[in-house]
Amino acid sequence: MVGTALQRRLIWRTAEVVDLVDETPRVRSLVLAVPGWPGHQAGQHVDVRLTADDGYQTQRSYSIASPPSTDERLTLTIERLDDGEVSPYLAGELHAGDQVELRGPIGGYFVWAPAVGGPLLLVAGGSGLCPLMAMLRLRQAAGSTVPARLLYSSRSLDEVIYRDELNKLVAMENGLEVMLTLTRQQPPGWTGLHRRIDTDMLSAVAWPPAERPWTFICGPTPLVETAANALVNLGHEPARIKTERFGPTGG
Amino acid sequence: MAITEQELRLDGNAAAGLLRDVFVHEFTSVRGACATCGAEGEMGAQHLYMTPLSPGAVLRCATCGSMLMVVVRAGGRFRVGLQGLVWLEMQDEGAAS
Numbered sequence: 001m002v003g004t005a006l007q008r009r010l011i012w013r014t015a016e017v018v019d020l021v022d023e024t025p026r027v028r029s030l031v032l033a034v035p036g037w038p039g040h041q042a043g044q045h046v047d048v049r050l051t052a053d054d055g056y057q058t059q060r061s062y063s064i065a066s067p068p069s070t071d072e073r074l075t076l077t078i079e080r081l082d083d084g085e086v087s088p089y090l091a092g093e094l095h096a097g098d099q100v101e102l103r104g105p106i107g108g109y110f111v112w113a114p115a116v117g118g119p120l121l122l123v124a125g126g127s128g129l130c131p132l133m134a135m136l137r138l139r140q141a142a143g144s145t146v147p148a149r150l151l152y153s154s155r156s157l158d159e160v161i162y163r164d165e166l167n168k169l170v171a172m173e174n175g176l177e178v179m180l181t182l183t184r185q186q187p188p189g190w191t192g193l194h195r196r197i198d199t200d201m202l203s204a205v206a207w208p209p210a211e212r213p214w215t216f217i218c219g220p221t222p223l224v225e226t227a228a229n230a231l232v233n234l235g236h237e238p239a240r241i242k243t244e245r246f247g248p249t250g251g
Numbered sequence: 252m253a254i255t256e257q258e259l260r261l262d263g264n265a266a267a268g269l270l271r272d273v274f275v276h277e278f279t280s281v282r283g284a285c286a287t288c289g290a291e292g293e294m295g296a297q298h299l300y301m302t303p304l305s306p307g308a309v310l311r312c313a314t315c316g317s318m319l320m321v322v323v324r325a326g327g328r329f330r331v332g333l334q335g336l337v338w339l340e341m342q343d344e345g346a347a348s
């Protein structure tokens with residue numbers, strides 16, 4: 001935390017792509033080496049800036065999916081939006097060895113660390129899982145046994161990001177439960193949830209309000225607002241429900 | 252296709268980079284009070300309207316929807332309207348913690 005507190009102005013840094021991982025047909029992770037990276041907290045994001053040959057610049061914010069570390073590396077997981085301006089390049093055309101400009105870490109609101117405690121309720125839709133994955137990875141890396149539940153809405157099983165890693169984390173039986181809801185397409189024999197996130201679902205999945213969970217919700221704006229409003233109606237403290245809406249990102 | 256207000260809505264957290272440029276301070280964990288309804292909360296939890304190429308941002312109260320703050324970036328300057336906020340409270344980073 002000291003490093004981030006002392007860094008006053010955000011500076012643009014040159015990051016080098018050191019690895020690419022295809023998470024799903026439309027989602028790719030970029031492992032970036034960022035010399036001088038001061039470290040980050042789980043849930044923070046970076047601004048990524050692209051400059052065209054003619055000098056035109058544009059930028060987007062992406063959540064950091066990797067847990068805090070001291071190796072001057074971070075991972076961004078990016079969904080390729082067909083009509084997007086930035087994501088088709090980042091998640092389609094970049095190769096290992098290429099460079100991108102970024103600045104960060106940014107944000108001090110949508111963050112979690114084991115010292116914050118729990119229980120922890122994480123609710124995500126699509127690539128909204130990324131900042132929550134940083135929290136789960138940190139929880140694991142730190143040996144935290146804070147009880148955690150993830151409710152993840154995905155269109156299909158093939159589009160579940162970090163599927164193998166989530167299965168492994170659950171198999172460790174250290175207090176993490178993962179509930180999937182597959183909203184568009186379910187594999188044969190699927191007995192799990194298969195509708196959009198709603199109040200009944202959250203009522204069944206969420207910790208009782210009396211346990212005062214910390215809740216982090218990230219995804220498309222309608223999903224985030226549906227989930228946050230449902231939890232408030234169920235009696236959860238609004239101040240313990242933190243949201244990150246995608247909005248009309250234009251990816 | 253019309254875009255609804257809901258689809259346009261973001262969290263104050265999404266302006267963390269812009270607000271850091273303005274205030275040279277991590278701003279999303281700063282607390283404030285709405286001048287209209289009196290609600291208190293972190294700036295990252297308020298409603299934000301901003302698009303990637305927009306020359307500014309509007310922060311509105313998550314409780315009553317009133318404007319808290321407007322940031323305009325133009326001509327190499329920032330202009331910040333703060334009339335919707337009664338107070339802001341932030342960590343004194345020079346103080347021993």
